Amino acid sequence: MKIGILADEEQFMIDVANLLRSRNYEVEYMRLKYQKLPLPTDYKLIIDRFSLYDNFVRTIVKALSLNGVYVINNPFSNICDDKVIEYTICQKLKIPYPFTFVLPQENTAEDVTAQVETPNLDSVIEGLQFPMVLKPHDGYAWTDVIIVNNPDELKRTYENLKRTHVLLLQQHIPYKLMYRVYCFGQKETLFVRYDPASKTYLVDDCSAIQDIKKKIEDCTKKLNKALDYDFNAVEWMIDNDNNFFLIDAFNETPELLPESIPRIYYDQIVQKFADLAEQRYNSNARNNVPFDYP
Numbered sequence: 001m002k003i004g005i006l007a008d009e010e011q012f013m014i015d016v017a018n019l020l021r022s023r024n025y026e027v028e029y030m031r032l033k034y035q036k037l038p039l040p041t042d043y044k045l046i047i048d049r050f051s052l053y054d055n056f057v058r059t060i061v062k063a064l065s066l067n068g069v070y071v072i073n074n075p076f077s078n079i080c081d082d083k084v085i086e087y088t089i090c091q092k093l094k095i096p097y098p099f100t101f102v103l104p105q106e107n108t109a110e111d112v113t114a115q116v117e118t119p120n121l122d123s124v125i126e127g128l129q130f131p132m133v134l135k136p137h138d139g140y141a142w143t144d145v146i147i148v149n150n151p152d153e154l155k156r157t158y159e160n161l162k163r164t165h166v167l168l169l170q171q172h173i174p175y176k177l178m179y180r181v182y183c184f185g186q187k188e189t190l191f192v193r194y195d196p197a198s199k200t201y202l203v204d205d206c207s208a209i210q211d212i213k214k215k216i217e218d219c220t221k222k223l224n225k226a227l228d229y230d231f232n233a234v235e236w237m238i239d240n241d242n243n244f245f246l247i248d249a250f251n252e253t254p255e256l257l258p259e260s261i262p263r264i265y266y267d268q269i270v271q272k273f274a275d276l277a278e279q280r281y282n283s284n285a286r287n288n289v290p291f292d293y294p
Contacts, residue, residue, distance in 0.1 A: 001044035003281060004030040006051060006061070012256040012270065013049065019274040025281065032060055039063050045281045046071045049253045052078070066288045070280050073252045074287040077228040082138045082225055083168055086249040093226060095219045096245045098171035102137060106162040121158065124169065125151050131172045135157065136165040147172060174246050175237040177208060181216065182254075183232050184272045185279065186224045189217050192265050194235070201261045209238060225251055228288050230276060 003025055007013045011281035017027045020286040031048070041064055048071050051058040062075045082099075090097040101124055104116050125132075133156050144161060148154040154169070161167055180201075182190040191213070206213055220234045223246075237249035258266045 002026045002028060002042055004043040004046045005049075006030050006032075006046060006057065007049035010049075010256075010267075011258055013047070015258075016047070016274050016277070019270060020277060023274075023278065025278070032037075032057055037063075039067060039145050041067060041069055043069050045069065045131060045277060047277060048072065048075065051075060052253060066289065066293060068286060069262065070283075070285055071287055072230045072280060073232070074228045074230070076287060076289050078252060083135075084166075087247075089223070089226060090246055090249065093219070093222055093285045094169075095223060096243065098133075098173055098245055098247065100171070101166040101169040103158065103162070103169060104164045105164070112185060119272065121151070121155055125154060130154075133168075133170045133172045134161070135168055135170065136161075137168050173237045173239055173247070175241050176242075177238040179206075179209070179216070179236050179238070180222045180251075180254075181234045181236060182272075183220050183224045183229070183234060184267055185230055185276050186221055188272060189220055189274065190265065190268055192261065195276070201265065203262045203264065209242070209244075212238070212242055212244055219246070230280065231273060 003020060005013055005017060005027065007029070009029075017029075020027050024256065030043075036293050037050050043064070046061065046064065046069055048061055051061045058075065061071055065071045065075050075134065078132055084102050087097055087100050089095075096214070103119050103124070106118075107116065131149045132154065133145060134148050134154065136143070146157050146161075148157050158167065175196075176192045178196060180192045180194050182192065182217045184190075191204075191206050193202045193206075194200075195202055209216070223234060227249075229252055231251075231252060233251040233254040234246065235251070237247050239245070256266065256269060261269075
């Protein structure tokens with residue numbers, strides 16, 4: 001039985017595949033085509049870093065999972081990918097998260113306007129302290145994340161974005177530090193410091209967050225267990241009073257470029273990911289599904 005990889009020819013997965021092959025596992029990149037049902041397979045494990053881009057791939061991966069192939073990450077929980085869901089899960093788990101409003105996308109269709117009320121921004125911002133952050137509810141990689149410094153800036157920015165996005169208006173965290181915490185198998189973590197101003201990863205011994213590191217680690221593991229994610233990168237902001245806030249819960253296919261992340265971290269991530277794949281391959285584990293299935 002083989003290990004299949006659904007991914008572009010990215011260096012990270014090439015390195016993971018080579019490490020697994022050095023351990024005598026048969027690993028190959030998958031190419032999916034039209035399929036006759038039920039789906040046959042000779043894969044025991046699939047590493048999926050592509051189905052988020054394509055509906056055909058996504059549905060095939062789900063079917064293979066139901067047929068007993070273990071998929072990293074679980075294709076049935078790997079759709080929890082917007083920040084409203086993120087906020088709600090964090091609230092349930094008592095994980096610190098910035099104060100947040102959700103604002104609807106503008107839609108002029110009559111059947112929609114009858115059901116969705118246009119927000120009165122004067123009512124929304126009453127009592128809020130600026131600056132605030134306005135960003136898409138399904139945003140990725142800091143795209144269209146805008147700091148608004150007063151009510152007029154908020155109104156102008158919302159007018160520019162409301163036709164294309166469901167938006168979040170969120171408390172701005174004046175951060176001292178930011179960490180991306182990689183989580184493997186819901187049990188292991190790796191802290192990597194990130195500087196948003198320069199968009200660079202930094203080597204850091206985490207000494208500045210020693211008092212809260214265990215709490216952040218526990219929250220990260222708890223979140224990934226709730227999501228049933230085998231692999232995820234969770235982003236945390238730490239303010240000047242050492243309060244920590246989760247700002248991004250879902251990054252299950254993080255970009256991992258050996259030229260952008262310090263090599264000491266990159267090599268560890270490759271190693272830990274390969275260890276995770278090997279562990280899942282050699283277990284009888286199956287992905288959790290949202291219904292009873294023998």
